[in-house]
Amino acid sequence: MGNDLAKKVLFEVKKAVVGKDEVLTKALLAILAGGHILLEDIPGVGKTTMAVAFSKALGLQYKRVQFTPDVMPSDLTGFSIYNKDTGAMDYQSGALLCNLFLADELNRATSRTQSALLEAMEEGQVTVDGVSRPVPQPFLVIATQNPAGASGTQPLPDSQMDRFMVRLSLGYPGPAEELEMLRRKQKGDPMASVEQVAAPADLELARREVAAVYVKDEIGQYIVSLISATRTDPLVHQGGSPRATLAVAAMARSAAWVNGRDYVLPQDVQLIFRDTVAHRLLLTGRGLAEGADPAAAALGRVKAPGLA
Numbered sequence: 001m002g003n004d005l006a007k008k009v010l011f012e013v014k015k016a017v018v019g020k021d022e023v024l025t026k027a028l029l030a031i032l033a034g035g036h037i038l039l040e041d042i043p044g045v046g047k048t049t050m051a052v053a054f055s056k057a058l059g060l061q062y063k064r065v066q067f068t069p070d071v072m073p074s075d076l077t078g079f080s081i082y083n084k085d086t087g088a089m090d091y092q093s094g095a096l097l098c099n100l101f102l103a104d105e106l107n108r109a110t111s112r113t114q115s116a117l118l119e120a121m122e123e124g125q126v127t128v129d130g131v132s133r134p135v136p137q138p139f140l141v142i143a144t145q146n147p148a149g150a151s152g153t154q155p156l157p158d159s160q161m162d163r164f165m166v167r168l169s170l171g172y173p174g175p176a177e178e179l180e181m182l183r184r185k186q187k188g189d190p191m192a193s194v195e196q197v198a199a200p201a202d203l204e205l206a207r208r209e210v211a212a213v214y215v216k217d218e219i220g221q222y223i224v225s226l227i228s229a230t231r232t233d234p235l236v237h238q239g240g241s242p243r244a245t246l247a248v249a250a251m252a253r254s255a256a257w258v259n260g261r262d263y264v265l266p267q268d269v270q271l272i273f274r275d276t277v278a279h280r281l282l283l284t285g286r287g288l289a290e291g292a293d294p295a296a297a298a299l300g301r302v303k304a305p306g307l308a
Contacts, residue, residue: 006258008197012057016190019177033254035165036141045170051102051142059196060099067109073116077126096120103143138203165247167279213253214263218305229298235287236294266304
């Protein structure tokens with residue numbers, strides 16, 4: 001089932017996003033693993049288009065908020081308003097009550113607003129006036145972040161970065177891909193051709209199957225050793241957290257499932273390790289100056305297990 005569902009979804013998403021097959025595949029792996037996705041890129045390369053295309057292909061209710069300093073927590077969580085007819089406080093739902101929430105330019109929001117988003121990401125609920133309400137399931141956040149130093153931005157806190165399962169970057173398209181974009185746009189809106197090929201219930205079932213994929217002890221030790229290598233790297237001030245270990249295992253399960261296996265191999269871990277771990281690491285001054293890539297270095301230093 002895994003390979004069939006993944007092919008159908010990616011086929012539809014590629015109608016709207018040209019020439020970014022690897023990024024789209026890893027985004028789908030994160031969605032299947034139940035994680036949230038951080039897209040770090042310059043404006044205009046297709047981040048919002050990707051999110052909308054996935055929501056259409058998977059049949060997910062989609063909402064988007066353009067984050068600015070004046071966006072309030074209540075815009076996300078909802079608020080209570082007095083009903084003079086009943087004398088009660090009626091709850092008005094916020095933008096987070098959906099299946100796929102796009103947080104556009106998240107690093108322009110205030111810390112209070114970001115904390116409201118964190119509750120939904122981590123605990124699957126929003127709290128208004130002391131009452132907690134679950135978000136719909138399946139639920140995922142795709143957040144976009146402008147590059148550091150862009151106008152009006154501030155770095156996301158370490159704790160928030162750690163909540164995103166993967167960090168991906170679309171980047172500029174190649175000349176051939178950009179020409180193909182022009183051709184498709186000339187025929188109409190490419191997004192209009194994206195069709196729904198799955199339902200939220202299908203995604204929920206897929207997530208349960210992904211969670212059941214077997215991780216052998218040798219693979220588990222390989223993942224732990226890779227994370228440990230980031231903690232002992234002299235160019236790293238803060239290495240991968242235990243949450244990073246769990247995220248790598250979840251993404252590796254997803255990669256195995258998409259490839260039609262019910263067990264994880266070392267290449268599944270290697271495929272997703274850098275995208276799952278790199279954004280969680282804090283480099284030393286020397287590491288920053290040298291442009292170090294400790295996640296890639298860990299893959300180079302730690303020997304993969306040979307499985308019979």
